[in-house]
Amino acid sequence: MSSVCVHGLGYIGLPTAAMLANYGHEVAGYDVDEAVRAELRNGETHFDEPGLRAFLTQALESDHLQITDEVVPAKYQIICVPTPFDEESKTADLTYIKAVGRTIAPELREGDTVILESTVPPGTTVNELQPLLEESGLTAGDDFALVHCPETVLPGNIITELRENNRIIGGVNGVSVESAVRLYESFVDGEIRRTSDPTVAEFVKLIQNTSRDVNIAFANEIARLARDYGIDSREAIELANEHPRVNILKPGPGVGGHCLPIDPWFLGTDSDELNLIETARQVNNEMASFVTDILDEELQETTEPKVAVLGVAYKGNVSDTRMSPGLRIARKLAETETKAVATDGGNEPAYEVMIQDPHVSDPTLDLTDLDEAMTDADAVLITTDHDEYEQLDPGTVSERMSGNLIVDTKDCLETKGWRQEGFTVLGI
Ligand code: SAJ
Numbered sequence: 001m002s003s004v005c006v007h008g009l010g011y012i013g014l015p016t017a018a019m020l021a022n023y024g025h026e027v028a029g030y031d032v033d034e035a036v037r038a039e040l041r042n043g044e045t046h047f048d049e050p051g052l053r054a055f056l057t058q059a060l061e062s063d064h065l066q067i068t069d070e071v072v073p074a075k076y077q078i079i080c081v082p083t084p085f086d087e088e089s090k091t092a093d094l095t096y097i098k099a100v101g102r103t104i105a106p107e108l109r110e111g112d113t114v115i116l117e118s119t120v121p122p123g124t125t126v127n128e129l130q131p132l133l134e135e136s137g138l139t140a141g142d143d144f145a146l147v148h149c150p151e152t153v154l155p156g157n158i159i160t161e162l163r164e165n166n167r168i169i170g171g172v173n174g175v176s177v178e179s180a181v182r183l184y185e186s187f188v189d190g191e192i193r194r195t196s197d198p199t200v201a202e203f204v205k206l207i208q209n210t211s212r213d214v215n216i217a218f219a220n221e222i223a224r225l226a227r228d229y230g231i232d233s234r235e236a237i238e239l240a241n242e243h244p245r246v247n248i249l250k251p252g253p254g255v256g257g258h259c260l261p262i263d264p265w266f267l268g269t270d271s272d273e274l275n276l277i278e279t280a281r282q283v284n285n286e287m288a289s290f291v292t293d294i295l296d297e298e299l300q301e302t303t304e305p306k307v308a309v310l311g312v313a314y315k316g317n318v319s320d321t322r323m324s325p326g327l328r329i330a331r332k333l334a335e336t337e338t339k340a341v342a343t344d345g346g347n348e349p350a351y352e353v354m355i356q357d358p359h360v361s362d363p364t365l366d367l368t369d370l371d372e373a374m375t376d377a378d379a380v381l382i383t384t385d386h387d388e389y390e391q392l393d394p395g396t397v398s399e400r401m402s403g404n405l406i407v408d409t410k411d412c413l414e415t416k417g418w419r420q421e422g423f424t425v426l427g428i
Helices: 013-022 034-041 052-061 095-107 124-136 158-164 174-185 198-229 233-240 263-267 275-285 287-298 325-335 370-374 394-400 415-420
Strands: 003-007 026-030 065-068 076-079 113-116 145-148 167-171 192-195 306-310 352-356 379-382 405-408 424-426
Touching: 003 013, 003 095, 013 026, 013 052, 013 065, 013 158, 034 065, 052 065, 052 158, 076 095, 095 124, 113 124, 113 174, 124 145, 124 198, 145 174, 145 198, 167 174, 167 198, 174 192, 198 233, 198 263, 198 275, 198 287, 263 275, 275 287, 287 325, 287 379, 287 405, 287 424, 306 325, 306 370, 325 352, 352 370, 370 394, 394 415, 415 424
Parallel strands: 003 026, 003 076, 026 065, 076 113, 113 145, 167 192, 306 352, 306 379, 379 405, 405 424
Antiparallel strands: 145 167
16 A cells, blocks of 8 residues: 545546555555645535545544645645636646645655646646646656656546546556556556556546547537438437447537536647637537527526526536536626617616526625526526426426526426426427
């Protein structure tokens, strides 16, 4: 069993630190945020993830996990800090990675291994991190091991996927790769694939998420085409997927989260070859207008219609609202003005918008409860496939609403029962 220092105790660093501790390694978890460190020491997690609290408690109680106030020397240094995205320039901000590189350098000893897990533009490990680590006077590959090992876990299923997913390890040389493999082998049941170039591993991670983004864009484009032809995209996609080599994903209100809408741009850092990829991003972003256009069309006869937007988490059964399609659509609706110019010269807001989400408790968002959101609503717009929405009862909803329009962008509802109750149910 080895000593490990994990830098950054967020969505990936925290479960990884707890996992390593629960497999018997001596783990120091460090996060720059003092409040997060205090919370974690008390066994509280600062984000929701099924099973994570119990997993953290197990690690803390075993004494194999210490939440430390500083970076400590360790055989393995694992970097799991965020790489924020600059919307304007479409570039990755590597500030946190560089800061960690600088703090590791003085602690680095011969024979240690540095592992970068954060998602980064191709070339970051070798061109940005390595020089900072070599400020220690040690040489990557010769004196210490250096690899990139991207995480691929799905939020909502992180603990299982940390163990079960295959891993790709790209190192500056074979010795580096083998050193990292020894650590991951201790808890990964999936296959561990090796490549002797960290840039390949960085590139692979990006093209995995980009592949999903581009494929979702294809499904979204099909939804737009299907509406033009007056046919049900879901039915068409289901039938198309009968073909043994066709697997079309699901259309939706757009793509959210901190990975799919961002990682494709990282590929373009030192390349201009983002044609299809950039168009796919645009198609996915435009789904917000596609959804608001449906409401505009259906509610054009209603004065200041009240719309209940259900779901501002970026996907079902998670609490994360980063790049949330539901929020983007709610804001777009709230900013829409009536087409007619009001007598005082200004335009009135076209919609009254209520937002609701049983998984999200963000004080900066004006969230209401389900009853309040639906009372007297002219339309209900479902933007996240939470289990709670699948279980909505048409009879109860019908009693609350004043209108009968449901726009179900995530295919949550059993449409037949709702139509029998008198609802107009539209999908995308
Ligand atoms: N979505 C659709 N249609 C679909 C599938 C997803 O519209 O058919 C939407 C979701 O509603 C959501 C968004 O895409 O808004 C992203 O959700 P997701 O479940 O596809 O992915 P993430 O962002 O939660 O996690 C992804 C995963 N990558 C891949 O599946 C290739 C995960 O394995 C990565 O570890 C994670 O990114 C990451 O950290 O990079």
